[in-house]
Amino acid sequence: xxxxxxxxxxxxxxxxxGFDVLGFCLDTIGDEMVIRKTAEKGVKITKIVGAELPxxxxxxxxxxxxxxxxxxxxxxxxxEIEIYKNxxxxxxxxxxxxxxxxxxxxxxxxxxxxxxxxxxxxxxMKGEALASGAEHAxxxxxxxxxxxxxxxxxNPLKVVQLPTPSELYATIIHPQIEIKTSEARSILPxxxxxxxxxxxxxNVGSFVSALYTDDYELLSDSLHDTIVEPHRSKLIPHxxxxxxxxxxxxxxxxxxxGSGPSIFSLCKGEAIAKKVAEAIVEVYKTTGIEFDVxxxxxxxxxxxxxxxK
Amino acid sequence: xxxxxxxxxxxxxxxxxGFDVLGFCLDTIGDEMVIRKTAEKGVKITKIVGAELPxxxxxxxxxxxxxxxxxxxxxxxxxEIEIYKNxxxxxxxxxxxxxxxxxxxxxxxxxxxxxxxxxxxxxxMKGEALASGAEHAxxxxxxxxxxxxxxxxxNPLKVVQLPTPSELYATIIHPQIEIKTSEARSILPxxxxxxxxxxxxxNVGSFVSALYTDDYELLSDSLHDTIVEPHRSKLIPHxxxxxxxxxxxxxxxxxxxGSGPSIFSLCKGEAIAKKVAEAIVEVYKTTGIEFDVxxxxxxxxxxxxxxxK
Numbered sequence: 001x002x003x004x005x006x007x008x009x010x011x012x013x014x015x016x017x018g019f020d021v022l023g024f025c026l027d028t029i030g031d032e033m034v035i036r037k038t039a040e041k042g043v044k045i046t047k048i049v050g051a052e053l054p055x056x057x058x059x060x061x062x063x064x065x066x067x068x069x070x071x072x073x074x075x076x077x078x079x080e081i082e083i084y085k086n087x088x089x090x091x092x093x094x095x096x097x098x099x100x101x102x103x104x105x106x107x108x109x110x111x112x113x114x115x116x117x118x119x120x121x122x123x124x125m126k127g128e129a130l131a132s133g134a135e136h137a138x139x140x141x142x143x144x145x146x147x148x149x150x151x152x153x154x155n156p157l158k159v160v161q162l163p164t165p166s167e168l169y170a171t172i173i174h175p176q177i178e179i180k181t182s183e184a185r186s187i188l189p190x191x192x193x194x195x196x197x198x199x200x201x202x203n204v205g206s207f208v209s210a211l212y213t214d215d216y217e218l219l220s221d222s223l224h225d226t227i228v229e230p231h232r233s234k235l236i237p238h239x240x241x242x243x244x245x246x247x248x249x250x251x252x253x254x255x256x257x258g259s260g261p262s263i264f265s266l267c268k269g270e271a272i273a274k275k276v277a278e279a280i281v282e283v284y285k286t287t288g289i290e291f292d293v294x295x296x297x298x299x300x301x302x303x304x305x306x307x308x309k
Numbered sequence: 310x311x312x313x314x315x316x317x318x319x320x321x322x323x324x325x326x327g328f329d330v331l332g333f334c335l336d337t338i339g340d341e342m343v344i345r346k347t348a349e350k351g352v353k354i355t356k357i358v359g360a361e362l363p364x365x366x367x368x369x370x371x372x373x374x375x376x377x378x379x380x381x382x383x384x385x386x387x388x389e390i391e392i393y394k395n396x397x398x399x400x401x402x403x404x405x406x407x408x409x410x411x412x413x414x415x416x417x418x419x420x421x422x423x424x425x426x427x428x429x430x431x432x433x434m435k436g437e438a439l440a441s442g443a444e445h446a447x448x449x450x451x452x453x454x455x456x457x458x459x460x461x462x463x464n465p466l467k468v469v470q471l472p473t474p475s476e477l478y479a480t481i482i483h484p485q486i487e488i489k490t491s492e493a494r495s496i497l498p499x500x501x502x503x504x505x506x507x508x509x510x511x512n513v514g515s516f517v518s519a520l521y522t523d524d525y526e527l528l529s530d531s532l533h534d535t536i537v538e539p540h541r542s543k544l545i546p547h548x549x550x551x552x553x554x555x556x557x558x559x560x561x562x563x564x565x566x567g568s569g570p571s572i573f574s575l576c577k578g579e580a581i582a583k584k585v586a587e588a589i590v591e592v593y594k595t596t597g598i599e600f601d602v603x604x605x606x607x608x609x610x611x612x613x614x615x616x617x618k
Contacts, residue, residue, distance in 0.1 A: 021511045152515040152530065153508070160515050160527065191500040194536070199462070201510035202330045206461040206469050208517040218469065221461065227503070 003036045003309040004109055008102030009299050010087045011094035012170065012264045013138035015148075016225040016255035017203035023094075023142035023149050026170060027299035031098045032306065033062070034082040035106035041078040043067050050085035051095075065100035065127030069107050072123070073114065079107055091174045092262035097139030100127025105144060105303045118159050120144050125157070133182060139258065146302030148211055164300040165214045169273035171251065173242060173280045174262045176290040179235050184259035187231050196226050216252060216268045223253025223266065236261045241283050249279035270295070312345045312618040313418055317411030318608050319396045320403035321479065321573045322447035324457075325534040325564035326512035332403075332451035332458050335479060336608035340407045341615065342371070343391040344415035350387040352376050359394035360404075374409035374436030378416050381432070382423065388416055400483045401571035406448030409436025414453060414612045427468050429453050434466070442491060448567065455611030457520055473609040474523045478582035480560065482551060482589045483571040485599040488544050493568035496540050505535050525561060525577045532562025532575065545570045550592050558588035579604070 009030035015022040038044070043057045043066045057063025062081055070079060081103055087095040104123040108115050115123070124140035137157065141149040147164035151157075203222045210219035233239040233256060242263050246254040250272040251265035263280075267273040273295045284291045318339035324331040347353070352366045352375045366372025371390055379388060390412055396404040413432040417424050424432070433449035446466065450458040456473035460466075512531045519528035542548040542565060551572050555563040559581040560574035572589075576582040582604045593600045 018510065018514065020507045021514060150511065150514045150518065152511050152527075158515075158530065160518050162518060188503060190503060192503050192506055194497060194499060194501050197501055197506040197509065197536075198329045200506065201327065201513040202459065202461050204510040205327065205330060205459045205513040205517045206467075208514045209459065209469050209471060209521075212518075212521040218461075221467065227506075 001110070001308050003034060004106050005032065005034045005306040006102055006106050006303055007306055008033055008098040008105070008303050009143055010098060011139045011142045012172070013094065013258040014228070014256065016223040016229070016253060017200055017207055018150070019225065019228045020136070020138060021151055021204065022207070023138040023151070024170070025142040025146050025299040025302050026093065026294070026296040028296040029087060029093065029294045031086055031102060032084040033099070033102040033106065035103065035110070036080040037110055038078040038080050041076070043070055043079050043081070045081045045083065047082035048085070049083070051089055053083070053085070053089070059130070061096040061127035061131045062099035062103040064130045065124050066103040066107055068126040069104045069115070069123040073111050075111055079110070088174065088176070090178050092179070092256070092258040092260045093172065093174065094139035094143060094258065096131035097124065097128055097143055100124040101140050101143035102303060103127070117144050118157060121159055122157050142302070144302055147298060147300040150208065162208060162211045164298050165211060165216065165219070167269050168298045169267045169270050170264055170296050170298060171246065171267060171273045171276040171280070172257060172262055172264045172294045172296070173284060174292045175237060175284065176292070177237065177261050179260045184232055184235065187235070188228060189231065192227050200225070200227055219266070220252035223255065225255055229255060232256050232260055236263065237289060238283060238287055239263065242280050245279040245283045246276050249276040251276050270297070310419070310617050312343060313415050314341065314343045314615040315411055315415050315612055316341055316615055317407040317414070317612050318452055319407060320448045320451040321481070322403065322567040323537070323565065325532040325538070325562060326509055326516055327459070328534065328537045329445070329447060330460055330513065331516070332447040332460070333479070334451040334455050334608040334611050335402065335603070335605040337605040338396060338402065338603045340395055340411060341393040342408070342411040342415065344412065344419070345389040346419055347387040347389050350385070352379055352388050352390070354390045354392065356391035357394070358392070360398055362392070362394070362398070370405040370436035370440045371408035371412040373439045374433050375412040375416055377435040378413045378424070378432040382420050384420055388419070397483065397485070399487050401488070401565070401567040401569045402481065402483065403448035403452060403567065405440035406433065406437055406452055409433040410449050410452035411612060412436070426453050427466060430468055431466050451611070453611055456607060456609040459517065471517060471520045473607050474520060474525065474528070476578050477607045478576045478579050479573055479605050479607060480555065480576055480582045480585040480589070481566060481571055481573045481603045481605070482593060483601045484546060484593065486546065486570050488569045493541055493544065496544070497537060498540065501536050509534070509536055528575070529561035532564065534564055538565060541565050541569055545572065546598060547592060547596055548572065551589050554588040554592045555585050558585040560585050579606070
């Protein structure tokens with residue numbers, strides 16, 4: 001094997017109740033990457049299509065993540081990376097994470113898989129740190145593990161893989177406005193009312209239980225966020241209308257994807273997910289803001305190989 | 310059936326990470342109650358052994374809970390209650406809850422079981438409200454459901470039953486000092502740092518996952534509380550020493566049971582639970598404070614019938 005082409009999926013972090021902790025993996029939206037073994041040691045980025053991103057590995061999230069795993073493994077070969085971005089940077093569905101995760105995942109294949117998924121998340125986080133200024137794993141983890149993940153802690157890193165109810169779909173709208181992760185972070189309260197925090201951890205607990213028991217009603221009941229959403233939703237034009245339309249069309253729940261501006265919903269079955277998509281197109285098409293809408297099954301596998309050479 | 314004798318178990322609320330939300334049911338410590346059908350309508354408490362408690366139903370937690378279910382069902386018979394307290398009031402292992410839960414559970418048997426477990430918790434909470442000034446369900450729920458429970462919300466009440474890993478035991482020490490629930494409540498912070506709250510909900514999520522997957526290591530890793538324990542542990546003499554001794558003897562985790570003063574630990578297997586018991590006896594026997602130590606398997610069934618007449 002000298003070349004591997006992969007699909008590195010978009011991901012949704014936070015998932016309403018699980019701020020900084022929960023995430024899930026999408027299936028119909030993601031970047032493609034070609035990773036090639038080279039005789040010359042080191043990491044090179046040779047092609048970037050679909051976004052204006054730096055080619056210097058030290059300034060590119062995929063490059064930084066690739067350097068982290070290559071430096072740890074120190075193999076007698078080098079790596080060339082081509083990135084075909086389909087996930088727009090700044091969309092809130094894990095664009096930087098997809099590049100970072102894809103690079104480390106593919107390099108691990110070339111190395112003979114010495115690292116487990118959690119260790120790969122650790123390398124991927126190095127790329128995320130470049131993008132957002134802080135190491136976080138709530139997009140990298142679902143990309144590499146697939147399905148739903150819970151980042152229990154960062155130091156030392158501990159990722160818990162959660163089950164994926166088989167009928168679960170996501171519908172997502174990406175309004176093409178820019179929200180910086182740093183800005184979305186700075187408007188968060190430093191302190192929260194104990195009462196609200198209790199509600200939130202009750203919801204995280206019941207959400208996790210619902211995933212194990214395929215309890216869509218409980219899952220729906222758990223998808224609430226009174227802590228982060230009230231602040232961040234103000235940065236997203238027409239947020240309340242979109243959320244209302246999603247719920248009215250039958251979504252189990254809806255919330256901000258990552259730090260926005262994308263808005264996600266979870267739905268039972270593809271038919272409802274498509275109805276939700278139609279409803280939000282109706283809401284957004286009159287706003288004058290460019291947008292994309294995606295319908296995706298939850299991707300229980302994560303990153304996948306497209307072909308090998 | 311004219312008479313039913315039941316065992317109504319002690320329970321542990323909060324369980325470190327799950328303040329106000331998680332609870333579990335014990336097996337070797339609990340009250341006994343005899344509930345008798347009477348021709349005369351209404352609720353009477355005819356005998357209380359083991360504690361000084363009021364006989365007027367309106368002033369007794371079992372009486373208040375019994376009145377709640379009897380008023381809702383309005384049967385053409387009445388109820389007589391005998392209470393044999395083995396759980397000391399104010400111990401922090403759900404003494405009032407055991408009386409309230411036992412009464413409604415037994416009355417439901419006489420009524421022909423018209424109410425499901427969650428509805429019984431609702432009636433039991435009325436008794437709890439008399440004891441603590443607020444309706445809460447984190448002891449009533451594990452008593453009635455058995456095993457581990459998560460009180461997702463109080464209004465409307467929603468209880469999630471969680472699985473019970475089969476090798477799980479609890480070791481508990483009850484130092485015989487008095488802590489009022491109201492006092493234990495008043496020292497809590499009204500606000501908590503967002504960062505700490507995130508850690509707490511990550512732990513609740515991973516704790517719930519660990520119960521589903523019998524992952525004792527993850528369960529151990531999740532049993533932390535940086536929000537309530539630092540405040541309430543000050544009210545419990547020698548708390549830190551006891552906790553340290555529990556962990557050193559092999560406990561998976563340890564924390565305050567309910568609002569204290571009891572301290573609980575969870576252990577994998579009876580042998581370790583007994584070692585933990587020995588270790589805490591060593592710590593406490595030199596303090597001059599009276600205490601009881603209990604070792605119990607987690608009781609997956611909850612309240613049980615001792616005999617019927």
